Amino acid sequence: MELSSLVRKLGHELAEIRERSLKTILFKLDHNLISYADLVHEKVLFCNLLEWFNFPVVPIKEEVLNFVNSLIKHPPAAQKMIGIGAVEFFSQLRPNVDPNLQAIIDGIVDGLFFLPSGLPSSSMSVCYQTRSQPSVDQPEELFTGYFCQGRSHLLQLEMPSKRTVVKCLKFSTFPWLTLTSTDRHVLSSNESSLRSNNQSLIWSTCELLQDVIMQDFPAEIFLQRPKIVQSLLSLLNLAFGGDGRHRLALQAVSCLQQLCIFLRSRLNFHRDPSFASTEQGTASHNSSISYCQEARGPPRSQNPSPGSSSPRPSVIGRTVQRPRGDGQDWDAASSSGNSTQANANSRISLHSPLDVGHIDLPDTENEDTLELQMKQLSLPQFCVSILENAIPLLRTGSRRVTMEVLDLLVEDMFLIGDAISENVWEDDSLFALELKDKLLLVLGLLGETILYHKTNISAEQPEVMLVHHRMAFISISLFTVRLLQILLPVEKASKVLQKSLLHALFLLSLDASFSLEYPSIHESITAYLEQMNTENYSIYKQASEAAYSIECTCNFMVEVRKKGDRNLSELVELADQALSSLPYHQHFPLLQESIHICSNIWKSAKDNPLLQSESQKVLLHLLSHPLLNIKAEAYHCCLEVVKDCLGIHNIAKPVSSVCHGVHFLLHPKVLYEICTFGLQEDKNEVLCLVAIFIS
Numbered sequence: 001m002e003l004s005s006l007v008r009k010l011g012h013e014l015a016e017i018r019e020r021s022l023k024t025i026l027f028k029l030d031h032n033l034i035s036y037a038d039l040v041h042e043k044v045l046f047c048n049l050l051e052w053f054n055f056p057v058v059p060i061k062e063e064v065l066n067f068v069n070s071l072i073k074h075p076p077a078a079q080k081m082i083g084i085g086a087v088e089f090f091s092q093l094r095p096n097v098d099p100n101l102q103a104i105i106d107g108i109v110d111g112l113f114f115l116p117s118g119l120p121s122s123s124m125s126v127c128y129q130t131r132s133q134p135s136v137d138q139p140e141e142l143f144t145g146y147f148c149q150g151r152s153h154l155l156q157l158e159m160p161s162k163r164t165v166v167k168c169l170k171f172s173t174f175p176w177l178t179l180t181s182t183d184r185h186v187l188s189s190n191e192s193s194l195r196s197n198n199q200s201l202i203w204s205t206c207e208l209l210q211d212v213i214m215q216d217f218p219a220e221i222f223l224q225r226p227k228i229v230q231s232l233l234s235l236l237n238l239a240f241g242g243d244g245r246h247r248l249a250l251q252a253v254s255c256l257q258q259l260c261i262f263l264r265s266r267l268n269f270h271r272d273p274s275f276a277s278t279e280q281g282t283a284s285h286n287s288s289i290s291y292c293q294e295a296r297g298p299p300r301s302q303n304p305s306p307g308s309s310s311p312r313p314s315v316i317g318r319t320v321q322r323p324r325g326d327g328q329d330w331d332a333a334s335s336s337g338n339s340t341q342a343n344a345n346s347r348i349s350l351h352s353p354l355d356v357g358h359i360d361l362p363d364t365e366n367e368d369t370l371e372l373q374m375k376q377l378s379l380p381q382f383c384v385s386i387l388e389n390a391i392p393l394l395r396t397g398s399r400r401v402t403m404e405v406l407d408l409l410v411e412d413m414f415l416i417g418d419a420i421s422e423n424v425w426e427d428d429s430l431f432a433l434e435l436k437d438k439l440l441l442v443l444g445l446l447g448e449t450i451l452y453h454k455t456n457i458s459a460e461q462p463e464v465m466l467v468h469h470r471m472a473f474i475s476i477s478l479f480t481v482r483l484l485q486i487l488l489p490v491e492k493a494s495k496v497l498q499k500s501l502l503h504a505l506f507l508l509s510l511d512a513s514f515s516l517e518y519p520s521i522h523e524s525i526t527a528y529l530e531q532m533n534t535e536n537y538s539i540y541k542q543a544s545e546a547a548y549s550i551e552c553t554c555n556f557m558v559e560v561r562k563k564g565d566r567n568l569s570e571l572v573e574l575a576d577q578a579l580s581s582l583p584y585h586q587h588f589p590l591l592q593e594s595i596h597i598c599s600n601i602w603k604s605a606k607d608n609p610l611l612q613s614e615s616q617k618v619l620l621h622l623l624s625h626p627l628l629n630i631k632a633e634a635y636h637c638c639l640e641v642v643k644d645c646l647g648i649h650n651i652a653k654p655v656s657s658v659c660h661g662v663h664f665l666l667h668p669k670v671l672y673e674i675c676t677f678g679l680q681e682d683k684n685e686v687l688c689l690v691a692i693f694i695s
Contacts, residue, residue: 003025003034003038003039003042004042004044006021006024006025007021007025007039007042007044007045007048008044008048009021010022010025010044010045010048010049010052011044011047011048011051013055015055015057015058015059018052018055018059019059019060022060022063022064022067023060023063025039025067026063026067027428031430036070036071036073036074036077037074039071039077040071040074040076040077040080043080046077046080046081046084046086047084049064049067049068049071050084050086050089052064053093061097061101062100062101062104065101065104065105065108066104068081068108069104069107069108069111072108072111072112073111078111078112081112082112086108086112087109087112090105090108090109091109093105094106167421167423167426167427167429167432168380168420168421168423168424168427168429168431168432168435168436169378169380169419169420169421169431170418170419170420170421171267171271171379171418171419172378172379172380172419173223173224173376173378173379174220174223174224174266174267174270174379175220175270176224176369176373177218177220177221177224178369179221179225183217184225186213187213187217187221187225187227187228188227190205190208190209190213190228191227191228191231193205194206194228194231194232194235195231199244199245199248202235202248202251203247203248203251206232206248206251206252206254206255207251209228209255210254210255210258214255214258214259214262218266219259219262219263219265219266220263220266222259223263223376223377223378223379223382224372224373224376224377225372225376226375226376226377226382229256229259229377229382229385232252232255232256233252233256233385233386233389235248235249235251235252236249236252236253236389236390236393237249237389238252239393239396239398239401240396246396246398246401249393249401250400250401250404253390253393253401253404253405253408254404256386256390256408257404257407257408257411260386260408260411260412260414260415261411263379263382263415264411264414264415264418267379267415267418378419379415379418379419380416380419380420380435381435382415383412383415383416383419383420384416384435384438384439384442386408386409386412387409387412387438387442388438388441388442388445390405390408390409390412391405391409391442391445391446391449392445393405394406394449394472394476395449395452397465397468399468399471402468402472402475406475406476406479409479410479413479413482413483413486416483416486416487417486420435420487422486422487422488422489422492424436424439424487425488425492425495425496426492439487440496440498443480443484443496443497443498443501444498444499444500444501446476446479446480446483446501446504447480447498447499447500447501447502447503447504447505448500449476450473450476450477450480450501450504450507450508451500451503451504451507453469453470453472453473453476454469454473454504454507456469457469457470457473474514474517477504477508477514477521478518478521480501480504481508481521481524481525482521484524484528485524488528490524490527490528490531491531493528493531493532494531494532497528497532502529502532502533502536505525505528505529505532506529506533506536506539506540508522508525509522509525509526509529509536509540510540510543512547526540545580546580546581546584548577549577549578549579549580549581550578550581550584550585552574552577552578552581553578553581553582553585553587553590555574556571556574556575556578556590556593557587557589557590557593559571559574560593560597568597568600568601568611569608569611569614571597572597572601572611572614572615572618573614575590575593575594575597575618576614576617576618576621578590579594579618579621579622582625582630583627583630586629586630588633591622591630591633591634591637592633592637594618594619594622595619595622595634595637595638595641596641597615598615598616598618598619598664599641599662599663599664601615601664602615602660602663602664603660603663615664616664616667616669616670619634619664619670620669620670620673622634623635623638623670623673623674623677624673624677638665641662641665642662642665645662646662
């Protein structure tokens with residue numbers, strides 16, 4: 001969208017359009033897609049910003065004023081503001097806004113007059129002025145031209161200090177851990193081995209990682225130095241290869257699964273609310289705060305003293321030997337203040353087994369910590385990378401690969417629940433946008449995988465493959481729905497889900513055996529389906545109602561043929577529920593038995609009037625059915641009942657007892673239906689029945 005179009009929309013009559021346009025401009029400024037130098041040439045911009053406060057609805061006042069405050073730091077913009085009467089405008093606006101906004105307006109007015117010495121006392125105003133106002137001693141350096149030496153400094157001052165709030169994260173990065181040269185060599189050696197062309201070397205390296213390296217290093221090390229993780233992810237592609245290479249993929253899957261388990265343990269350790277330390281800087285912090293502090297350099301708290309020769313990074317709470325990757329060894333044990341120094345001293349004598357005979361101070365100064373931290377994987381990035389690389393393996397056709405990959409995905413799903421918030425779909429930060437795109441891709445892949453296994457369930461395949469595809473279909477569907485429950489609120493489903501996943505959920509909703517085995521999961525599926533596609537949800541509802549009605553038909557036919565006393569109330573209820581499926585199966589014994597029950601209920605005047613009324617509804621439903629063959633069969637059955645009651649074989653019986661069998665047809669509602677609508681039919685059964693009543 002052109003900048004001029006956005007600027008013009010700032011004066012639109014609809015508040016939503018004005019607000020959206022302003023946020024778009026601010027977003028472009030924050031991410032350097034446009035600059036303030038581009039905006040100062042838009043003449044309409046300045047009038048629209050002032051006119052903003054003259055509309056009946058004035059949203060986001062503070063953002064508008066902050067934008068004006070940043071804009072007038074450019075002399076051309078300030079001059080244009082003064083030229084259109086901005087000083088007088090803001091002077092009149094000031095009494096009509098909240099006190100916090102008055103401070104911003106004071107800063108704007110001062111900025112329009114270029115009065116750096118007359119800073120308001122308000123702390124907020126000081127914040128804006130000191131961040132952008134030139135000093136008295138250097139006015140020429142900052143304002144002599146666009147390409148002067150101080151221009152870069154001015155641009156830095158103009159950049160908003162407000163950090164983008166990332167709402168999509170529950171946990172991002174672990175506190176940074178430094179490594180000695182020996183440790184770095186161990187990791188580098190294993191990473192190189194994983195990239196080897198020798199299958200035996202890769203196999204033994206994966207075993208070493210699981211049995212030793214991941215046990216020896218804290219799990220977050222593999223995210224902070226992610227080359228090993230990246231190599232393991234690349235090995236997953238071998239699952240589709242021959243010559244036994246798929247076994248290497250399974251080894252990589254096992255390594256990643258174990259890493260997920262250890263990361264959960266480390267995450268629980270860092271989040272332990274009962275943990276405390278008397279040393280400054282050793283307490284566990286939230287990941288985002290920790291990252292900001294660690295970005296300045298290696299933390300002193302991670303290594304107790306510069307002279308420590310510990311071959312592994314110090315982990316909070318550790319008392320003696322180096323920590324294991326599962327986070328269970330010595331991390332949970334807390335030490336008293338007196339023992340902390342003793343433990344720190346005891347660590348000086350600990351050395352790596354690979355470094356026996358060569359005792360030196362650890363070489364940790366050769367690393368660029370800030371550069372390493374910029375390359376590390378956050379926990380959400382790690383989780384999503386596993387999803388991206390592991391889900392395609394669910395189509396290999398191997399039962400073992402499918403089972404082990406699903407085990408990995410389940411462990412990864414637990415981490416996702418701890419790392420990513422459901423707000424990811426609303427977060428506009430760059431990190432969230434990238435994460436959202438990848439999650440959409442993952443959900444699409446899951447939908448395609450479910451459909452793949454569903455379409456391969458056919459009688460043409462061997463029984464072994466049928467079982468495999470069915471089990472894979474169910475297992476992957478369960479994982480998918482549980483992942484959705486973690487990441488996607490039902491009310492946001494219509495904006496997020498992919499077509500392939502939508503179709504997969506639709507098929508799952510119609511899967512009767514799946515719904516019976518997993519009723520709660522099926523309930524979630526239908527809730528998502530209702531939000532995503534009303535047409536598919538309507539089809540599901542019709543299908544489920546028809547299936548339930550057929551079930552009621554079967555139950556009715558079983559109950560009605562039982563000998564002995566029968567519960568007429570239950571039979572009438574079953575008959576009423578079974579009628580909706582009659583057009584599908586057209587099982588006319590259901591119709592005949594329903595009419596006979598109506599006749600029996602009306603024979604005795606002692607029966608419940610409510611039961612008679614309910615049975616009459618069933619009869620009227622049949623007599624007025626839209627399908628002609630069903631209606632004709634209903635009239636034919638009624639005619640047979642009348643003939644049976646009034647037949648010659650009943651001549652010896654009392655007239656009153658004979659007439660009781662046709663009482664159900666003598667009610668005014670039934671007679672009205674027969675005489676009014678029945679006469680319009682051409683069927684002989686209808687005309688004969690009407691003729692009998694007339695005679």
